Amino acid sequence: MRIVVISDTHGKSERLMAYLEHYKDTIDEIWHLGDYHRDTEDFPDVPLFSVRGNGDLGVRLTDALILERCGHRVLLTHGHLYGVKNTLTRLYYKALEAEVDIVCFGHTHKPIHLESSGIHLFNPGSPTHPFPHTHASIGIIEFSDNEMVLKHVYL
Template identity: 40%
Template sequence: MNVVIVSDSHGLTAELAQIVSRHRHEADLFIHCGDSELPAEADELAPFVVVRGNCDWKAAFPDERIEEADGVRFFVTHGHLYGVKTSLLRLYYRAKETEANVVCFGHSHLAGAEQINGVLFINPGSIALPRGRKEKTYAVLTIDKDQAFVQFYDVTGHPIPGLAQTFSF
């Protein structure tokens, strides 16, 4: 299973369309972790499971979503309601409440992945305004049996060296 995860696109449309076009034949699920700043009916968001970010004032997206694919439970939120810039603790507790295997979130614009007590947390960074690095990033999660592989890409589709990680699942 392949899952494309983006966040914090802040009004970008061409970039979202390019990411979908690039991965449409391999992705089983597209996730947008909020701050799209686009209307809910925007064509560029149609392939995505989308949540509301702190900058999504007009669109009627939910604050969080639970999606299941191939037996994997995803908890998707933007992160601002869980204080992710300070700690993942509140988000971890919510993941446990929802029995999520994978948590996808944004808000901090910092690309990264880590596993805490069996729960995989993925922040794809930002395809508009990255922090902590120059590349505008998104992530692709590949799950095969008991392995989860997270690869980060720049907005043009080039893998970012040193950010890929494999986790036991």
């Protein structure tokens, strides 16, 4: 199973959509972690799971979503409610409380992958507005027989 993880598109998704179109036959799901989730909602034939970001005003989405994929519990959230621009501690404790082994979050516009005590904190970065001195990026999560790979793709 191959999942594309996206966050913080902020209404400028041309390069991202070209990437998705090129690889659409290898993508099983898209997870959008907030701030203009509608940038990917019209992508054809690929299930989309989205959460609300601080830039998604008036949007009827949840702030967090827990999914189970291939034996892994995953929390999707934008991250702004956990203060992720300052520290990942609150997000880590939320992962413990929710009994998940992966947390996908956005908000910082920086690609991040940290693992502590079996919990992966994964931020895809931003494909359109990367944090200064980082590159435009998305995340890929691949699940296969007893294996999980989390990686960044730089656009």
